[in-house]
Ligand SMILES: Cc1cc2nc3c(=O)[nH]c(=O)nc-3n(C[C@H](O)[C@H](O)[C@H](O)COP(=O)(O)OP(=O)(O)OC[C@H]3O[C@@H](n4cnc5c(N)ncnc54)[C@H](O)[C@@H]3O)c2cc1C
């Protein structure tokens with residue numbers, strides 16, 4: 346059995362016939378071949394699969410593709426400008442060495458962009474508290490927190 | 505995940521009709537508990553009826569004495585609502601303490617209370633704030649709604665429409681979180697209704713429950729010292745790798761005092 350699912354991903358209309366049980370993350374990675382969104386735990390714990398659905402950060406491993414039917418999805422692939430210049434949050438992760446292996450990074454960046462949208466000038470404490478849905482096994486978090494603070498400042502400067 | 509049929513309902517009536525067509529059909533709200541359970545094959549519905557497109561289930565209404573929240577309202581929406589923060593700040597804080605930001609952006613109040621996880625936060629709010637749960641068939645008081653572990657008074661084919669909380673003089677919720685899942689190892693909600701008080705505990709037992717002795721003491725005097733010497737028996741409380749029953753019992757008294765102190769500030 347299958348269903349037709351249609352949505353807008355990074356500004357482009359997409360649609361495909363998929364089994365009902367297809368998770369949104371599988372739809373992105375396996376149907377659309379957009380592998381920027383990662384799967385770390387597959388149990389809604391680690392945040393590696395974080396994307397934006399209708400402007401809100403969610404874990405794409407814990408919803409069905411059909412729950413995003415008709416919606417607007419933004420993934421890490423949709424964050425940089427068309428000319429390849431990085432989004433201020435991506436640039437801040439680069440500048441502040443906010444990653445090591447990079448596995449958690451797409452989710453960290455997507456989550457951080459949403460955090461700053463809702464809390465424009467986060468304190469260090471707020472960043473640590475509000476990023477609790479994203480786990481990193483490499484960095485020890487210090488540089489991620491620094492990167493998000495820097496990213497928040499440059500997002501405010503380049504709205 | 506086992507295969508299933510999928511239907512998007514456009515209205516509550518359509519969702520109800522969908523449930524009737526298929527004995528093993530289940531409603532889908534945010535999916536934050538149900539999809540996780542289905543992935544583990546702990547749940548195997550034959551069909552899912554998605555409530556996501558029913559706009560009438562997403563609302564917040566503050567009236568004299570009550571705050572009413574539509575079943576499909578997300579935890580993040582309740583936590584950020586200026587109206588809820590003003591009328592019933594303890595409820596906004598509780599919603600903001602659920603899981604993480606991504607879970608709060610997707611999970612809903614209706615899904616949370618229908619699921620009735622023994623460590624969930626909203627059941628404590630419902631019981632502690634004397635809530636009324638409205639379904640497509642009737643109104644159910646919180647005292648009659650929660651039936652112990654993952655069980656509620658909902659019948660087959662019954663759909664939660666909204667939850668109405670009574671606005672107390674003051675209230676607070678304090679939770680001792682499991683640091684990994686953020687579910688409550690113990691969570692205590694206290695509410696001062698003037699001539700009466702309510703104390704609801706989640707996480708500690710097989711389901712949410714009230715503590716009559718604390719309520720009586722707080723009705724007489726709403727102050728932390730009123731509950732300081734009220735011990736809760738460990739018998740019947742949960743023991744697991746996170747905490748033993750006697751530790752949970754101890755936490756209830758500690759958190760009840762903290763919650764009363766927080767309500768007073
Ligand atoms: C990582 C993580 C951490 C979490 N931490 C916490 C926490 O700290 N505290 C906490 O309380 N919860 C926590 N949760 C659970 C979360 O709050 C869920 O959102 C909630 O339990 C279920 O809501 P949902 O909208 O996702 O419902 P779903 O998962 O879609 O549905 C849950 C159940 O409710 C039924 N249902 C849904 N809507 C209705 C309705 N309107 N009428 C009748 N039945 C209905 C469904 O059929 C299903 O059986 C966590 C979840 C995750 C993944």
Ligand code: FES
Nearest residue numbers: 385386387392406
């Ligand atoms: S892969 Fe989705 S939260 Fe870990």
Ligand code: FES
Nearest residue numbers: 445449481482483
């Ligand atoms: S950089 Fe390796 S998991 Fe975060």
